Amino acid sequence: MSRDDEARYGRACLLVLNVCPLTLRQVIDDYFLHHAGSLSLCDFLEKNKHTLFHLYAKKCCCKQLQQNRSTPMCKSQWDSLFMQNTSSCKKGKNIDCPCKYDCKSGITTKVMDVTLCCLVINKICHGIDVNHIKTIREIRNNLIHAESARLDVLTFNGYMNRVKTAICQLAKNVSTTLHTDTVKMISELENRLMDPVELRELRNLIIDQKRFTELEVVRMGLL
Ligand SMILES: [Zn+2]
Numbered sequence: 548m549s550r551d552d553e554a555r556y557g558r559a560c561l562l563v564l565n566v567c568p569l570t571l572r573q574v575i576d577d578y579f580l581h582h583a584g585s586l587s588l589c590d591f592l593e594k595n596k597h598t599l600f601h602l603y604a605k606k607c608c609c610k611q612l613q614q615n616r617s618t619p620m621c622k623s624q625w626d627s628l629f630m631q632n633t634s635s636c637k638k639g640k641n642i643d644c645p646c647k648y649d650c651k652s653g654i655t656t657k658v659m660d661v662t663l664c665c666l667v668i669n670k671i672c673h674g675i676d677v678n679h680i681k682t683i684r685e686i687r688n689n690l691i692h693a694e695s696a697r698l699d700v701l702t703f704n705g706y707m708n709r710v711k712t713a714i715c716q717l718a719k720n721v722s723t724t725l726h727t728d729t730v731k732m733i734s735e736l737e738n739r740l741m742d743p744v745e746l747r748e749l750r751n752l753i754i755d756q757k758r759f760t761e762l763e764v765v766r767m768g769l770l
């Protein structure tokens with residue numbers, strides 16, 4: 548029985564960490580291509596650099612010091628999108644600020660993991676139903692912070708159905724093709740056998756993500 552519990556946990560993690568980002572990246576691609584004035588991803592990120600910066604850091608050279616807000620983007624996520632340029636801030640302030648960064652050239656949504664996809668959609672892709680994103684994030688967090696790497700049938704079915712509804716609806720709003728592809732990926736996953744080696748690898752990945760999240764929380768002074 549416990550092996551089944553472990554396999555269910557594994558499948559749920561694969562759905563959220565591996566399958567969801569494949570679809571979410573295409574949701575973002577569709578957004579900046581068709582709903583943000585045919586921009587490239589780089590132009591789109593540049594245009595929203597200030598907003599994104601404040602998801603990562605509280606202070607910048609702008610007047611608002613957003614001290615009471617939490618910063619949901621971690622340094623490695625910011626660094627996956629932007630790199631420091633050689634120019635200094637136009638206002639001459641000696642603090643980290645968006646003026647000192649440029650979007651990485653040749654960037655694609657492939658660098659975005661599920662958390663970063665959710666953040667980007669939530670904060671800078673307007674008009675996409677954020678409730679679906681909330682569902683995916685919530686279940687991702689439940690899985691990462693679960694006490695044990697096991698899921699009973701009831702919890703597993705609940706998670707799978709909720710994520711499936713959310714991700715399929717997001718896909719459907721982009722295109723029939725994306726919807727069909729997403730449904731196919733999920734049904735393959737639902738019938739997938741999980742071998743012990745794969746489960747062990749997955750567990751290590753989760754432990755890393757968890758440790759990483761905790762480190763980031765400490766860094767941000769949120770603890
Ligand atoms: Zn600012």
Ligand SMILES: [Zn+2]
Binds near residue numbers: 608637638645647
């Ligand atoms: Zn500046």
